[in-house]
Amino acid sequence: MKRWVGIGLILTIFACESLTEIDLDCLVWHATNVIRLESDLLGEKDDVTVHLSWRWLLTRPSSGSVVVERSIGNMDDFTLIATVTPIETVMTYLDRDTILQPNTTAFYRLGLFDGTDTDYFDTLEVTIPPVQHFYEPAQDTVGNDTLRLIFAQLPGFNDCEVSVYNAFVTDPESLMNLLNPIFVDTLTYPDTSLVLPIPDAIYPDTTIYTIRLLSLNEVEVSGGNLTSISSTISSGFRAFFKKPPFPF
Known part of the structure; x- marks a missing residue:
């Protein structure tokens, strides 16, 4: 009798291990x-x-x-x-x-x-998601103290964060890791334009700046007692050179 109990115990343990392995x-x-790069300075x-x-x-x-x-x-x-x-x-x-x-x-x-x-x-x-797209600035050179931004509304998103950096890099990963923007604001669609003053005191001439458009969706996913976040990001980058108001 003890022998059969032992065999039954072994079979039970084996069955539990199998169920664990297939779960x-x-x-x-x-x-x-x-990520979309969209300018001659950054490349397309x-x-x-x-x-x-x-x-x-x-x-x-x-x-x-x-x-x-x-x-x-x-x-x-x-x-x-x-x-x-x-x-x-x-x-x-x-x-x-x-x-x-x-x-x-x-x-x-x-x-x-x-x-x-x-x-x-x-x-x-x-x-x-689709890519971000700039309508303005259409050129890589800005020659006054005003930057006019116009961009496309991105389907599937509610808003777009606009930021400007005193930085110039061309690698997509480095662009996504830019820090310390000079300017940042979030526009709620359908608002897709802004006029940004760029005075010399904050935006010195003869410098290359990078504009970033970023739209983000996040969805919570859960299973068992665990949760996490699925994220979808579309970012667009355009660089411009701020030239002085006189030839150089």
């Missing part, structure tokens, strides 16, 4: 970023990134890897783009493939791969 509930969120360039993150809700799988698959525009053509290891409590993947384009939709499918089979546990739809 792949996750909290999945993303940070999607579209679009940069799109999707940063995926996921956290196991109950128990982290003890082995294997997570496969990341992507399909653009629909859920009919998933392609393997990454295998993420090792298995951690919180895992991430950064997609910056040039196949990602503004104003499109990307679908991501996550699965646990044990070396032989894949057990898919989540599919995420990511809306990639």
Whole structure:
């Protein structure tokens, strides 16, 4: 009798371990970023990134890897783009493939791969926003003490933060990390224009300045007793040279 009790106990433990291993509930969120460079000084360039993150809700799988698959525009053509290891409590993947384009939709499918089979546990739809666009300034040179800004209203967003920096960098990541703006204000759509005084005392001549437009959407996602934030950002950058009022 004791022997059968022992065997039953072993089977029960094995069953619990198996159930734990196949419980792949996750909290999945993303940070999607579209950057548009729009001037001769900065160059003309679009940069799109999707940063995926996921956290196991109950128990982290003890082995294997997570496969990341992507399909653009629909859920009919998933392609393997990454295998993420090792298995951690919180895992991430950064997609910056040039196949990602503004104003499109990307679908991501996550699965646990044990070396032989894949057990898919989540599919995420990511809306990639359109780019920001400047109408004015239309030139890279500003020759007076007034800067007129006109830009396009971005569908899917409520407002746009406008900031000006005494800085000149051309790398998208460095542009997103600019600090200490000289000017910052948030315009609520449909307001898409402003006239900004740029006096010499604050904006010295013969200097290159960078304008940033930034629209942000955030959505809270939750699972179990955990919450996180999915964010979607569209940023536009334009640089201008402030020349003095006389030839030099």
